[in-house]
Amino acid sequence: MKRTLLIFSALVAFACSNDKKDVKKEPSKPTVITRYDNNLVIAFYYQDSLKEGFKYYKREDKAVTKKQRIFESEIQKRSKELEDYVRRNDEKARNGLLSQNEILQIQQKAQSMEQQLVQYQQTEGARLEQESMKKIEAITKKIEVLGKAYCEKNNIDILLIHGVGGQLNFINTKMNVTADFIRFLNENQASIENDLK
Secondary structure (H helix, E strand, O other), X not given: OHHHHHHHHHHHHHHHHHHHHHOOOOOOOOOOOOOOOOOOOEEEEEHHHHHHHOHHHHHHHHHHHHHHHHHHHHHHHHHHHHHHHHHHHHHXXXXXXXXXXXXXXXXXXXXXXXXXXXXXXXXXXHHHHHHHHHHHHHHHHHHHHHHHHHHHHHOOOEEEEEOOOOOOXXXXXXXXXXXXXXXHHHHHHHHHHHHHO
């Protein structure tokens, strides 16, 4: 009985597996709905080009970069002072020129110097990051306001931003207004500078 049941189960499984193989799936095609409107005007600009051509952006980026370099230079200077202090006193200790009390004082001063360095890195680093974020927000706001004005002037319905890793996979280069948009930004950014401060 068990053997008959086992053979019957095997035959059913075989029949079911053959049924599945006979069913052919046809490749599915996506349904694409397109709408075309002669009055819709879409344009784009390359985001990376703004960093190179928009003078306000370059000026603000240069100021942030300069402060970042000063910050990094100060960290290197303080780190070197700490290393030199520890190295000098380590040589003295190895040569037996320091008492236990002097070694303890040197260790405390080294720890204090290290704590000051870490605190400087944290506070000044956070301040610089916050300042950078404010500048990026100001640049973004300026581009947004001027982008709207540019679109209104040129009857553009949609102005897209194109860049590496962006959301646009492809866009026809006939719609590229990068050079003209940068020219517009440079000519008009001073007129709204006070409004955005």
